[in-house]
Amino acid sequence: ESTRPGAQSVSISDEINRVIPVIEALHHSTNVIISIDTSKPEVMKLAVEAGASIVNDVCALSADSALETVARLNVDVCLMHMQGNPRTMQKDPTYNDVVDDIKDFFSQKIEACIEVGIAEDKIILDPGFGFGKTLDHNLEMLKRFNEFKSFGLPLLAxxxxxxxxxxxxxxxxxxxxxxxxxxxxxxxxxxxxxxxxxxxxxxxxxxxxxxxxxx
Structure with missing residues (x-):
């Protein structure tokens, strides 16, 4: 499912049909690390069974049962910050302080992960450049990117x-x-x-x- 600005969602079955055969083919033909970019718990489960070892979720496990699904799968997970959703995120995004607000978001998400049994050392953080941010927000994030190191977790840009x-x-x-x-x-x-x-x-x-x- 595309997450570009304005993108429309696709059904679970369509997403499964698009990604699972590709993951299976890659898993059987290479030894590369495979990440599944999805917010749907059903897709996460099938993708890991097919060979993915990282769940990358632009919604940071906000879907119903997503947290519990990743905990059961016991794989690494990348939590991304997005204000709104792909259809609305670029409509006047607003922050008090973009870096501090994202850090607050990460703190809440990390706590939620730990509560359901996701090990903290399996978490990767992505502040989400371009996802509900203006140009000035993005530049401020890039300039102050090292402030996200305070969590002691891997950072993705x-x-x-x-x-x-x-x-x-x-x-x-x-x-x-x-x-x-x-x-x-x-x-x-x-x-x-x-x-x-x-x-x-x-x-x-x-x-x-x-x-x-x-x-």
């Missing part, structure tokens, strides 16, 4: 090809955002990101290899 990159580059189209995306990934890693979600894997890997060489 998903900046690749986001509209904030295009806006900063004079409304550059998606295909022209490679260098901007790589730059954003470097800044995120310098500011504490442990994982970056990217489209341009080789370009990002090369840049981070050079960064690692001089760090």
């Amino acid at each position: 998903g900046l690749s090809r986001k509209s904030m990159i295009g806006t900063l580059l004079d409304d550059r189209n998606v295909g022209g955002r490679v260098s901007g995306s790589v730059t954003a990934a470097i800044i995120a890693v310098q500011n504490g990101a442990d994982i970056v979600r990217v489209h341009d894997v080789l370009e990002t890997k090369d840049a981070l290899t050079i960064l690692g060489g001089v760090s």
